[in-house]
Amino acid sequence: MPKSEETVEASFEKAAGPVVESQGERRVVVRAVNLGKVFTSSFTARKKWAVRGLNLEVFEKEVFGFLGPNGAGKTTTIKLLLGLLRPTYGSIELFGTGPANPASRAQVGFLPENPSFYDYLRLGEFLRLCAALSGLRRRRDVERRVAESLFVSGLIEHEDVQMRKFSKGMLQRAGLAQALINNPRLLILDEPMSGLDPIGRKEFRDSIVKARDNGMTVFFSSHIIADVELLCDRVAIINKGQLEKAGPIEELVQEDVKSVEIVAKDVAESAVLQLDPFVEEKRTVGDAVVLKLRDSRATTLVLGTLASHGAQILSVTPHKETLESVFVRQVTKDSLSHASGDPEGPAGGRRKKDV
């Protein structure tokens, strides 16, 4: 039996969390408050949460990564931002204006996932169309922006080619060119690097860096962690429509306790015995001893003890957690809580961290 509107609303209220983070004087470009989207099947009338209780703030001039597995709700969130979908609950703003007002998109450039364009148009014609739709009126401005977009996307020599003849990589770059046509302050890219070859990905990463250097805010979704780690100032991890974790990358990967590996020579047995409570693992490699510490905070104490027992320190290597391990842990934790029938899982209305 389908959920009634009231039931859905109640479960949404339970799932939603407060907006907690602020970034001093930095201006908020994107703000989502308790955002929720329910899709209803037209045949069975069954409701399905695509996004639930999402609180999000993106600040100007940052590269914000929206990380999540396939089907996590990344594209739905972006479409809600752009007014392509209407939220079931909550609110969303671009530059302080709701997406129902087309003016909210005046300073936005958007590249959809697997973009599809008018294949009967030549690239130049398409970009001129996009320029007109972005509100550029004077012919001189239009031609200047078309030329700049073609230059940035590396497609100058393809201006007169029909887009039906474009490869996947070229279509992606054409998508970037149209997104940049109005010299936007906010660039929204949905899975921009999926399906590109390594060179294409490198070129696209360079374009994002260039956009940030030009003062644009970049919001991009991806499930490719390496790209997010390389480019982003802040990251939000979304899974099953809910925000799992968010913040600057350095905070996300340092939040949890990391191990430290110390390699030393001439380590006395008495020192090893004394350090046993701090050591998680001990192994011998040649005439050196490798000590893996349980807690990085004990590093100074362990080094002091080793030095006082006449050991020679060869190396100290802190093992930081990667974004990938944070991501995998967050996503699998959610799956496990589902598998074990955890009543406080997403269906039960667990509170999420906000960004």
Next chain:
Amino acid sequence: MKVIAIARNTFREALRDKALYVLVVFSLVLVVSTRILSPLALGEGIRITKDVGLSALSFFGILAIIVMGAGLVHKEIDRKTILVILSKPVSRHEFILGKFLGMTDALATLVVLMLVTLQAILLLSGRGLDLPVFKAGFLTFIELLVMTSIAVLFSSFSTTAMSATFTFAFYVVGHFSSDMLLFAARLPSNFARQVCQFLYYVIPDLELFNVRAMVVHGADVPTDRLLAATAYGLMYTLGVLVLSAVVFSKRDFK
């Protein structure tokens, strides 16, 4: 400006669609062939040329709407080009109006080409310029505007095939809508009568635009008929476009 940009793009799409050229060539061949066969028409050749020419105008016009117009909005959703367009500062009603005007441009080209060909044939037959033929062609164009707005409405919420079917059904029923009132008067059930009356007011009365019989027999089109039909057609079109914009503005693009 944005509406014009969308209209220009829609018109360009129609011009680069082979279907339009096929329709134009077929309709012109049909009109020209009536002159070739005129010796068999026992002196009625000119009448046949006018009749076939004006009927072809309506028939190929509605065919163009079904082939190109029925997918006008849905094709954009299907190909996901709508995501790019509506992510720009473009409102949904601007999009609907732009698509309608673009299709109207394409139909106007078709109508003008056919009318010019028809007049050229009449001139070559020594009949001079036939103004009533222009008037009949103009009213057919208004009829096509009404049908385009209906195609846009259906296309804004249903698939291309559904939209084509509904549009064609409206076209057929629209030519018999005045009979609907007569039919309603003979129905025994009050409910059925009300349904028929409702349909009469909802479905456009396309026979208002049909002055072919008058023109073919050499009569002129009365100015009041011309103005009334034009006003009715434009009002109906406007109403359907407003409804399309409302329906379209409520749509989600998954």
